[in-house]
Amino acid sequence: MPAMTLDDFRALIADLPSADGAAMAGALSRNGQLTKPPGSLGRLEGVAIWLAGWQGSEKPRVLAPQVAIFAGNHGVVAQGVSAFPAEVTVQMVANFQHGGAAVNQLARVAGAAMTVTALELDRPTADFTAGDAMTADETAAALQAGWDAVLDSADLLVPGEMGIGNTTSAAAIAHALYGGTPEDWVGRGTGVDDQGLARKASAVARGVGRLGTRDPLGVLAGVGGREIAAMAGAILRARHLRIPVLLDGFIACSAAAVLQAANPQALDHCMAAHVSAEAAHGRLLTALRKEPLLNLGLRLGEGSGAALAINIVRAAAECHSGMATFAEAGVAGG
Ligand SMILES: O=C(O)c1ccc[n+]([C@@H]2O[C@H](COP(=O)([O-])O)[C@@H](O)[C@H]2O)c1
Numbered sequence: 001m002p003a004m005t006l007d008d009f010r011a012l013i014a015d016l017p018s019a020d021g022a023a024m025a026g027a028l029s030r031n032g033q034l035t036k037p038p039g040s041l042g043r044l045e046g047v048a049i050w051l052a053g054w055q056g057s058e059k060p061r062v063l064a065p066q067v068a069i070f071a072g073n074h075g076v077v078a079q080g081v082s083a084f085p086a087e088v089t090v091q092m093v094a095n096f097q098h099g100g101a102a103v104n105q106l107a108r109v110a111g112a113a114m115t116v117t118a119l120e121l122d123r124p125t126a127d128f129t130a131g132d133a134m135t136a137d138e139t140a141a142a143l144q145a146g147w148d149a150v151l152d153s154a155d156l157l158v159p160g161e162m163g164i165g166n167t168t169s170a171a172a173i174a175h176a177l178y179g180g181t182p183e184d185w186v187g188r189g190t191g192v193d194d195q196g197l198a199r200k201a202s203a204v205a206r207g208v209g210r211l212g213t214r215d216p217l218g219v220l221a222g223v224g225g226r227e228i229a230a231m232a233g234a235i236l237r238a239r240h241l242r243i244p245v246l247l248d249g250f251i252a253c254s255a256a257a258v259l260q261a262a263n264p265q266a267l268d269h270c271m272a273a274h275v276s277a278e279a280a281h282g283r284l285l286t287a288l289r290k291e292p293l294l295n296l297g298l299r300l301g302e303g304s305g306a307a308l309a310i311n312i313v314r315a316a317a318e319c320h321s322g323m324a325t326f327a328e329a330g331v332a333g334g
């Protein structure tokens with residue numbers, strides 16, 4: 001297949017499949033007949049109905065989840081925006097490959113297949129305070145790496161990331177898309193001190209100040225990163241395959257935000273797995289109009305919070321699809 005261009009991706013974002021309305025209506029009706037007081041499974045009920053719509057089945061299941069991790073390096077680290085050195089990105093990729101990271105354990109607990117895609121780690125993006133992080137071709141190639149990484153056999157997708165410096169990129173994307181001040185969007189990431197936080201705000205201000213008027217994929221090229229573009233490509237591919245998606249933390253949600261800014265329906269197949277401890281993640285979820293499933297104070301990234309939530313989504317599907325109805329069980333009151 002020839003390489004896809006940024007305009008190909010613009011067209012793919014503009015023209016999206018919807019959920020299966022008949023499967024959702026069937027699931028809604030089934031939910032009303034299950035042996036429980038109405039609404040007593042709380043948010044699990046909505047999770048099951050959402051899953052039914054995207055899996056196109058009145059009885060959805062989570063049997064083949066995928067955790068897809070993308071790694072990229074960032075030129076903006078030259079501005080002193082991370083508590084860790086850039087080499088950690090490639091070192092953590094090796095750790096993922098050897099099974100030693102937190103996400104390996106969480107993916108295993110969730111019974112998920114895990115894929116790791118390292119994106120030109122020896123060629124960081126340009127420092128976005130001085131010029132665009134990526135060219136149009138580089139952005140398209142990273143989107144395509146994400147598009148290609150999705151297993152068409154997956155029934156639930158978790159896109160995750162690793163990239164020293166990427167909370168600064170994510171903050172810049174959010175500031176460019178939603179406005180406010182740079183301070184509204186920067187946080188401590190891997191643990192920067194107050195001076196580091198001030199350097200992040202300054203980098204975000206300069207990067208976004210440089211952008212002028214851009215469409216969302218132009219913002220992604222200007223201040224994003226390869227792993228962020230790849231997560232956007234993976235979320236988009238999942239949509240075209242009607243695979244439901246669990247969104248992880250601040251950086252994963254910045255990738256999702258690019259899609260939603262381009263098409264307000266683009267995240268209908270996505271649920272927020274958790275709200276991370278990164279200061280602006282809650283604000284970003286509000287902008288995305290997503291209510292997180294979990295709030296456990298995680299701020300690790302690498303898909304960890306969303307991998308953890310796979311078992312909640314699976315549990316919601318098992319209750320919905322495995323429970324008896326009042327009529328089947330001979331329970332009074334249905
Ligand atoms: O997912 C989150 O909300 C999150 C919050 C803080 C840090 N991270 C992870 O930490 C790295 C980015 O932090 P930093 O300080 O280098 O920008 C990157 O590898 C992310 O996976 C992730």
Ligand SMILES: Cc1cc2nc[nH]c2cc1C
Nearest residue numbers: 084088162190300301302
């Ligand atoms: C050690 C380490 C592991 C990570 N995993 C995701 N981001 C990370 C950042 C660091 C620094």
